[in-house]
Amino acid sequence: MVLLRTIICCIELLVFSIIAGLLGSLTGLGGGTVLVPLLTLFLGIPIAYAAGASLISTIATSSGAASAYIRDRITNVRIGMGLEIATTTGSIVGSLTANYVYTHGLAWIVYVVFGIVILTSIIPTAQRGKYEIPDPRKPDWTTRVFKLYGSYYDDALKMEVKYWGVRWWLGELIMFFAGFISGLLGIGSGALKVLGMDWAMNLPMKVSTTTSNFMIGVTAATGSALYWYFGYIQPMMAAVTAIGVLIGAMSGTKILVRITNKQVRWVFLAILAFLGMEMLLKGLYLDRIITITVATQYLLSIIFTAIVMTILYYRYGVLMAKNEKRTAARGGGNA
Amino acid sequence: MPKWDMDYVIGLTLRYGVIISIALILIGVALFHVKGEALGCGEALIMSPTSPINTTVIPPAYALSRLPNLDPLSFIILGLMVLIATPVLRVALGIASFAMERDWLYVFITAVVFINLMLAIFVLPSIMHLHANAQLLKLLCPSS
Structure with a gap:
């Protein structure tokens, strides 16, 4: 009986982790961003434990993917390592802040910030239609001193x-x-x-995404070392989620290659918008800034998601597709 | 035929780091399902979503000393440690790789990243007196 219950608990956690890994890799936001809301909102896991498990699984997916990318030589190790100075320092300050927040009973802040981070990262993700190379800017002194040059072979552009x-x-x-x-x-x-990297340093999207992935592992290792001492890592939970997210992320990359219908990603983005809104509302509810029942919270999140996704879909889905068709038609006419 | 350059070594380190740690974690989870207890704590206590059995009550040295007893949590803790150590080793190899290229600016930059990692793993916890409390584990799980 006890064994049966353990397996069911494990399977529940495992399934949620696989979903998080899948959604994270399909949207390009990473497993952790989906995992923490799923675990806290639906499994009742304390947010500190969810964050700890998420950091551990982030190291696993990042290191796993980086080992493949490094052979393609798209990752720019110099740029990545140079920026790691800032991410590891930031991660130390962030983890210490997390410890302050949790020990002072201010967990609601984490929920609210989490909600805002998810909601604001949906917009650039919706915009990102295709990989393209940015217009070159004039190299500045940092380009020379820090040797920020590089090149890679682009399969799509040949x-x-x-x-x-x-x-x-x-x-x-x-x-x-x-x-x-x-x-x-x-x-x-x-x-x-x-x-x-994409906006500030004007690097091509492919270089930004692979280099970012390379950096995530080192940043997450810094954070999880401190989380370890603060006691935010529940070993059994971290073990199950790491396995689940890794399975999900690996299948996600395989599926991503086969998806021909790009419209599917709007469904994933809608799920993220819902999770982001839920986190925000839960945070505000925890601090009693708003007092509404859980059912109303769900309803509000669903309405919000519907509105935001309609706007985004119209703005970046329909209009962009129209533009593309127009240019394609013109191109065809010229040929 | 693969070239044995530094990039290749770094790629191998990352891959085998993840494979070894996931293997250790899987062994731990499998052992837990067979034994139904870990470090003297019962299943219900360990699997509860709000379980108090976290990294502050398990001294790493104690967990590792129970490896020969095939304790499930010992394997999981070792697996998690290998996982955290993988990026650290990657940064250390990065220092060596830049030194071989005689790129001293990047040797310095990578060394700063390495120092930050050491700060998080060893220095800050010892300054803040964050130590795992073995007494608490005894209290929670008397048979450990």
């Missing part, structure tokens, strides 16, 4: 792409913030890292 990074200091600044969020919430915060 050519060697040469690139260089600019504004190293701005990248560092954003990375410190990314590291801080990673330590505070127990996630990889890959979306923020990509923003730092």
Whole structure:
């Protein structure tokens, strides 16, 4: 009887972790961002334990994927390592802040920040339609000093792409913030890292995503070492979720190659919007800023998700598809 | 034929680090299902979502000393430690790799990252007097 109960508990945790890994890799936000809301909202796991388990599983997926990427030589190890100074420092500060927040009974802050982080990372994810190479900017002094040059072979474009990074200091600044969020919430915060490299340093998307993945492992190792001493890692829970998220993330990458219908990602983004809104409302509810029943919270989240997704889908799905068709038609006419 | 350059070694380290740690964790979970207890704690206590059996009550040295007894949590703790150590080893190899290229600026940068990791793993916890409390484990699980 006891054995049966253990297996059911484990399977529940395992299934949720696999879903988190799948959704995380399909949306490109990483397993942790989905795992923490799932565990806290639906399994009643304390957010500190969920964050600890999430950091551990983030190391596993990052190291697993990085070992494959390093052979493709798309990851820029110099840029990644340089920015790691900021992410690891940020992660230390973030983990210490998390400890302060939890020991002072302010866990609601973590929920609210988590909700905001998910909701704000949906927009760039919705925008990201295709991989393209940014317009080159003039190299600045940091490009020279920190040797931010690189090149990789792009399979889709069938050519060697040469690139260089600019504004190293701005990248560092954003990375410190990314590291801080990673330590505070127990996630990889890959979306923020990509923003730092893609927007601030003007690197190609492919380089940003693979280099960000390389950095996530080191950042998460820093955070989880401190989490270990604070007691936010429940070994059995971390063990089951690490296995689950790894399985989910690995199947996610396989599925991603086969998905031909790009519309599917709107469904995943809608799920994320719902989770983000739920976290935000739960945080506000915990602090008694708002007092509404759980059922109303769900209803509000669903309505919110419907509105936001309609706007985003119209803005980035329908309009962009129309534009693409128009350019394609014009291109065809010229040919 | 693979080239035995530094990138190749780093790729291997990452891959085998994850494989070894996941293997250890799987052994631990399997042992737990066979034995139904770990470090003298019962199943219900360990599997509860709000379980007090976290990393503050399990001194790593004690957990590792129980490895020959095939204790489930010993394997899981070792697996988690290997997992955390993998990126650390990767950064250490990065220092060596930049030193071989004689790129001293990046040797320095990578060394700073390594120092940050050491800060988080050893220095800060000892400054803050964060030690695992074995007495608490005895209290929670008297048969340990």
